[in-house]
Amino acid sequence: MRQGSVRGQGARSRDRRAQDLGWDESLYEEGDRREGEGGADSPPPGERSHRRGGPRTQRRGRRILRWVAIVFAVLILGTAGAGYLYYQHLNNNIRTTPLPEEGRAPSATPNAAGQTPLNILLIGSDARDTKENQKLGGAKDTFNGPPLADVQMLLHLSADRTNMSVVSMPRDTLVDIPKCTDPKTEHVYAASTRPTMTNQSLMRGGAGCTVLTWEKLTGIRIDHFMMVDFSGVVSMADAVGGVPVCVDANILSRGKNGRGGSGLKLEEGTTDIQGKQALQWLRTRYGFEDNTDIGRTKAQNMYMNALARKVRSDAKLSNPNKLRRLAEEATDALQVDDGLDTVKKLYDLSNELKKIPPKRITMVRMPWQWAVSDRNRVEPKPGEAANLFRMVREDIALDGKDAKKTLDEKTSNDPAADPAETGVAVQNGTGTATEQAVPGRASTVAQLLVAKGYKRAASDQENTPVEERTLIRFPSAELEGDAQKLAKSLGLPVSSVKESKEVSGVTLVVGHDWRTGELPPKPPKEENKTPASATAINGADKKACMHVNPNYTW
Numbered sequence: 001m002r003q004g005s006v007r008g009q010g011a012r013s014r015d016r017r018a019q020d021l022g023w024d025e026s027l028y029e030e031g032d033r034r035e036g037e038g039g040a041d042s043p044p045p046g047e048r049s050h051r052r053g054g055p056r057t058q059r060r061g062r063r064i065l066r067w068v069a070i071v072f073a074v075l076i077l078g079t080a081g082a083g084y085l086y087y088q089h090l091n092n093n094i095r096t097t098p099l100p101e102e103g104r105a106p107s108a109t110p111n112a113a114g115q116t117p118l119n120i121l122l123i124g125s126d127a128r129d130t131k132e133n134q135k136l137g138g139a140k141d142t143f144n145g146p147p148l149a150d151v152q153m154l155l156h157l158s159a160d161r162t163n164m165s166v167v168s169m170p171r172d173t174l175v176d177i178p179k180c181t182d183p184k185t186e187h188v189y190a191a192s193t194r195p196t197m198t199n200q201s202l203m204r205g206g207a208g209c210t211v212l213t214w215e216k217l218t219g220i221r222i223d224h225f226m227m228v229d230f231s232g233v234v235s236m237a238d239a240v241g242g243v244p245v246c247v248d249a250n251i252l253s254r255g256k257n258g259r260g261g262s263g264l265k266l267e268e269g270t271t272d273i274q275g276k277q278a279l280q281w282l283r284t285r286y287g288f289e290d291n292t293d294i295g296r297t298k299a300q301n302m303y304m305n306a307l308a309r310k311v312r313s314d315a316k317l318s319n320p321n322k323l324r325r326l327a328e329e330a331t332d333a334l335q336v337d338d339g340l341d342t343v344k345k346l347y348d349l350s351n352e353l354k355k356i357p358p359k360r361i362t363m364v365r366m367p368w369q370w371a372v373s374d375r376n377r378v379e380p381k382p383g384e385a386a387n388l389f390r391m392v393r394e395d396i397a398l399d400g401k402d403a404k405k406t407l408d409e410k411t412s413n414d415p416a417a418d419p420a421e422t423g424v425a426v427q428n429g430t431g432t433a434t435e436q437a438v439p440g441r442a443s444t445v446a447q448l449l450v451a452k453g454y455k456r457a458a459s460d461q462e463n464t465p466v467e468e469r470t471l472i473r474f475p476s477a478e479l480e481g482d483a484q485k486l487a488k489s490l491g492l493p494v495s496s497v498k499e500s501k502e503v504s505g506v507t508l509v510v511g512h513d514w515r516t517g518e519l520p521p522k523p524p525k526e527e528n529k530t531p532a533s534a535t536a537i538n539g540a541d542k543k544a545c546m547h548v549n550p551n552y553t554w
Contacts, residue, residue: 091342096337099225106221106498111159113160122154123226124229125149149202167388167392177209178191211225219389241272245270245303246543247266262281287552290549331343365534367531368533382468383524412480416481419455422482423458426507427465429464441515448518465509466512467512472492
């Protein structure tokens with residue numbers, strides 16, 4: 001396998017193939033640039049399945065292809081000798097980067113049957129590290145510059161493998177990026193000191209930093225990541241063939257001066273798109289809805305759902321030659337973590353994903369609001385975003401089928417120490433991106449704890465996290481009972497107690513909800529209902545149409 005960003009012969013040949021197809025710089029939007037002007041979205045990653053051989057093997061290939069989502073695994077064998085060599089060839093195509101070891105979110109708790117969910121972060125990189133990526137991405141002055149994670153989707157496969165949820169986060173979302181280490185250079189990037197665009201996480205330590213950023217925001221443990229660049233998406237889209245998409249009016253994604261659009265031109269209704277048009281669709285901002293990345297994210301979700309249905313239903317994709325091409329493109333286009341570093345592991349993953357029928361796939365966008373500090377950026381919508389992340393974290397389906405599901409609050413078996421012997425660090429998390437933290441709040445609450453018998457409670461002046469709701473963190477199982485006893489003394493539910501490797505002892509984070517008063521307010525009752533603001537799209541919905549901005553019709 002290939003390590004890090006090293007690009008093999010396959011990547012160069014892919015560039016040559018794209019040149020032969022006539023890709024040009026009209027594929028990028030002139031209005032899209034890097035950090036200062038909005039960046040260019042790379043479309044979401046994807047793979048395809050492949051099996052080579054006679055009729056029996058082709059039937060297996062059809063079964064492998066009958067799965068749903070973003071990642072299409074590839075397989076193997078023709079004759080024993082040639083098949084093994086080809087298998088090794090495909091393994092060597094795959095580029096890998098290790099996941100970080102420190103600062104991770106806690107692992108998911110198994111369900112009653114001992115099953116655990118699977119979380120995969122899908123990243124679209126805007127790297128301009130080859131001539132073809134430069135052509136497709138534009139912004140000539142950024143050639144070989146640090147890449148940005150301009151498409152980010154979290155794929156959650158339920159523990160019982162009955163449903164799947166995919167959560168997209170707009171690349172303009174302001175978040176706290178944690179301390180990250182670049183696995184290639186070992187350079188350490190300090191944690192951001194103010195909310196920063198989430199797409200910058202990729203340039204601050206690679207895909208592992210994007211993983212840590214998502215874990216910090218959501219509390220969801222990510223098991224794997226997959227990343228693809230511009231030219232990888234082009235080659236994959238062309239190899240798969242036409243995917244049906246719909247617009248509610250004729251669209252021409254061009255400004256009056258011929259600039260500021262992707263060049264996408266479609267008639268009203270449904271059109272099968274591939275290659276050049278597929279890339280244009282996935283990158284169109286000007287012409288969809290309000291000409292922002294919010295509309296573009298919705299269009300990407302629609303394409304992914306249509307792609308999943310196409311792969312499940314198109315018998316042409318069982319053709320051995322087409323499958324071989326899909327195998328080549330998928331393994332050559334992907335960069336993954338070490339846990340997915342062979343074709344066999346990708347195949348095993350595909351077997352898990354293919355169990356989910358389209359009607360149990362739900363694609364959503366993180367609930368958002370315009371950031372008060374910068375109207376060109378967004379931030380997680382208070383309450384609604386946190387509730388969506390909680391549902392995913394607690395393995396509750398986003399399609400409404402788990403509306404009555406409850407999560408049993410697990411009480412620790414660890415006996416709690418006497419409060420007088422329990423050290424508690426109190427952090428001031430009362431601030432937000434737009435509101436200053438209450439001065440001295442950590443010291444005030446620490447004194448309240450002392451009065452309750454926690455004689456060793458003290459304020460932590462060095463750490464000032466931002467938390468919407470008050471919570472308690474603990475680093476390891478032997479302190480879980482102490483943390484839960486503290487929660488009970490404050491009237492907080494057990495769900496407010498979280499394991500975290502970022503703290504060294506029991507830590508009370510005073511959230512924005514507890515800016516005043518002697519006790520934190522009781523958290524509102526959380527409903528297992530996907531917020532309307534998440535704009536959920538069901539995987540079986542064939543009628544979804546993108547709304548065309550009236551200024552971009554023809």
